[in-house]
Amino acid sequence: MDLNIQSLGHYYSDLEILRNINLDVPAGQIVAVIGPSGCGKSTLLRMIGGLEQPTSGAVLQVGETPNDSLNPLTYIFQDFALLPWRSVAGNISLVLEDHKLGSAEVDEIIENVLSRTKLGDFRDAFPHQLSGGMKQRVAIARALAVRPAVLLMDEPLSALDSQTHDLLMDDLIDLWMREKFTSVYVTHNLSEAVHLGHKVVVMSRRPGMITEVVDIDLALDTRKDHPELLIEYQQHLWNIMRDEVRAAELELVDG
Amino acid sequence: MDKTPGTSRPVRFRGGGFAPRPLGLVGALVFITIIILWELGSRTGVISALVLPAPSEAYVAFEELVRSGLLWKHLSASLQRLIIGWSSGALLGVLVGVAIALFSFARAGLVPLVSAIFPVPKIALLPLFIIWFGIGEGAKVATILFGTFFPTVIATYSGIDNLDRSLVRMGQSFGLSWFSIVRKIILPGALPAILSGFRISAAVAIILLVAAEMIGAEFGVGAYILMAGSLMATDQLIAGVAMLSCMGLTVAWLISRAEKYLLRWRR
Ligand SMILES: Nc1ncnc2c1ncn2[C@@H]1O[C@H](COP(=O)(O)OP(=O)(O)OP(=O)(O)O)[C@@H](O)[C@H]1O
Numbered sequence: 001m002d003l004n005i006q007s008l009g010h011y012y013s014d015l016e017i018l019r020n021i022n023l024d025v026p027a028g029q030i031v032a033v034i035g036p037s038g039c040g041k042s043t044l045l046r047m048i049g050g051l052e053q054p055t056s057g058a059v060l061q062v063g064e065t066p067n068d069s070l071n072p073l074t075y076i077f078q079d080f081a082l083l084p085w086r087s088v089a090g091n092i093s094l095v096l097e098d099h100k101l102g103s104a105e106v107d108e109i110i111e112n113v114l115s116r117t118k119l120g121d122f123r124d125a126f127p128h129q130l131s132g133g134m135k136q137r138v139a140i141a142r143a144l145a146v147r148p149a150v151l152l153m154d155e156p157l158s159a160l161d162s163q164t165h166d167l168l169m170d171d172l173i174d175l176w177m178r179e180k181f182t183s184v185y186v187t188h189n190l191s192e193a194v195h196l197g198h199k200v201v202v203m204s205r206r207p208g209m210i211t212e213v214v215d216i217d218l219a220l221d222t223r224k225d226h227p228e229l230l231i232e233y234q235q236h237l238w239n240i241m242r243d244e245v246r247a248a249e250l251e252l253v254d255g
Numbered sequence: 256m257d258k259t260p261g262t263s264r265p266v267r268f269r270g271g272g273f274a275p276r277p278l279g280l281v282g283a284l285v286f287i288t289i290i291i292l293w294e295l296g297s298r299t300g301v302i303s304a305l306v307l308p309a310p311s312e313a314y315v316a317f318e319e320l321v322r323s324g325l326l327w328k329h330l331s332a333s334l335q336r337l338i339i340g341w342s343s344g345a346l347l348g349v350l351v352g353v354a355i356a357l358f359s360f361a362r363a364g365l366v367p368l369v370s371a372i373f374p375v376p377k378i379a380l381l382p383l384f385i386i387w388f389g390i391g392e393g394a395k396v397a398t399i400l401f402g403t404f405f406p407t408v409i410a411t412y413s414g415i416d417n418l419d420r421s422l423v424r425m426g427q428s429f430g431l432s433w434f435s436i437v438r439k440i441i442l443p444g445a446l447p448a449i450l451s452g453f454r455i456s457a458a459v460a461i462i463l464l465v466a467a468e469m470i471g472a473e474f475g476v477g478a479y480i481l482m483a484g485s486l487m488a489t490d491q492l493i494a495g496v497a498m499l500s501c502m503g504l505t506v507a508w509l510i511s512r513a514e515k516y517l518l519r520w521r522r
């Protein structure tokens with residue numbers, strides 16, 4: 001299943017947030033979205049996932065959604081959004097309980113996603129007993145449990161310390177190598193964008209428009225071996241963004 | 256860095272506190288101390304028997320009540336009213352509180368009504384309740400029901416209002432049904448607030464129970480206290496008051512147990 005975003009625009013009351021966004025998200029690719037703070041990245045992602053309606057334009061699903069997917073468009077949130085009163089396994093079963101699966105099947109899915117995210121030993125732990133990195137792993141496990149067609153990630157690694165961040169980024173790369181999932185990946189971090197994005201969408205400051213789409217033609221698992229290329233991409237992205245970020249900063253200062 | 260002795264000293268500790276530890280014995284000790292001082296005061300004549308009977312006299316009155324078999328009659332009458340009135344008031348309160356929190360129409364219509372009726376002492380309405388529900392159990396239960404309903408409504412809807420909306424968005428993003436979101440995200444999230452509402456409404460229920468029983472009941476702790484008061488039997492009066500305090504303590508203990516179990520996910 002591909003996603004096709006067509007001349008999408010959005011206003012919050014009189015404030016124009018997004019303008020004429022046209023974007024393709026092809027199946028099996030990670031599309032990274034970067035842009036200055038407040039340019040509407042999270043808003044765009046909420047619209048892609050159907051949590052909010054755009055003022056104009058549309059988000060289209062192209063092609064069949066996979067039959068076995070329980071929740072084709074699935075989020076991974078920056079703040080994890082785990083229920084504190086449910087254990088790790090309980091948080092995952094939460095999203096399966098509405099689907100009339102047998103309890104054996106639910107158990108099997110939970111086992112499966114916990115082992116894929118290396119959380120097997122933490123099945124019965126409560127969120128407050130886990131570190132930030134583990135909480136995000138649980139959130140990833142929960143997302144995988146519903147067999148998503150597209151993963152919508154809003155700065156999934158921003159709340160983590162830099163070592164955990166790097167480990168989890170490697171895990172995401174491994175995961176993609178195994179499962180070739182489709183994803184829209186919003187981030188502030190240019191290094192994440194060039195490590196994970198098949199293409200990187202650069203947005204302007206508010207009203208958010210697409211300034212440029214940079215394709216990165218390098219297999220995800222070989223990127224680590226070409227740090228100089230990645231630095232080059234990163235530098236290029238920063239050159240596009242720098243003036244926008246500076247202007248966005250000033251805008252905030254001016255009120 | 257200067258390391259000469261005399262200038263080096265440990266950093267002053269200024270953390271800690273703000274985390275009450277459970278010290279069960281302290282509470283019991285406070286009670287025991289007060290009772291012992293009171294008893295001593297009565298025996299030595301510092302506290303005149305006319306002003307306040309000694310705890311031992313109240314205990315004798317209590318034993319008398321046990322021996323006559325009336326204790327169980329008074330207590331069961333009171334407990335029955337309390338349980339029926341409080342549980343139906345609390346249940347309705349939670350339902351209405353959830354409705355107010357989730358539906359704009361219910362909020363717009365009911366919040367002013369709640370604000371208007373909450374401050375009215377329910378005991379003032381007892382004559383009306385007697386006309387509506389009869390002089391028997393109905394009026395007393397209704398008084399307790401109304402008294403516990405309003406604090407529960409307010410605790411419930413403000414608990415839900417304070418809930419982190421991002422969890423609800425998460426539920427929606429996974430396609431959970433409306434009913435699942437309410438049952439598995441909203442209600443457990445508001446449970447801490449609802450339980451502290453129960454603490455308040457249970458105390459209100461005991462106050463109203465006694466008031467209602469004082470106005471017209473053959474049996475009940477309130478009736479016992481009223482009778483003792485009209486006979487100037489202060490020893491019986493103190494025994495009755497002590498029974499109320501015990502009820503209060505029991506309820507508080509039960510709610511603490513419930514909190515400990517239901518909110519064990521909190522750090
Ligand atoms: N519900 C809302 N009502 C009104 N304005 C909103 C709402 N949500 C977001 N905004 C505004 O829309 C703009 C874009 O917000 P959004 O959160 O999408 O930005 P972002 O690009 O994700 O920023 P960041 O990188 O800081 O996360 C901001 O100016 C924000 O103040």
Ligand SMILES: [Mg+2]
Nearest residue numbers: 041042043154
């Ligand atoms: Mg954002």
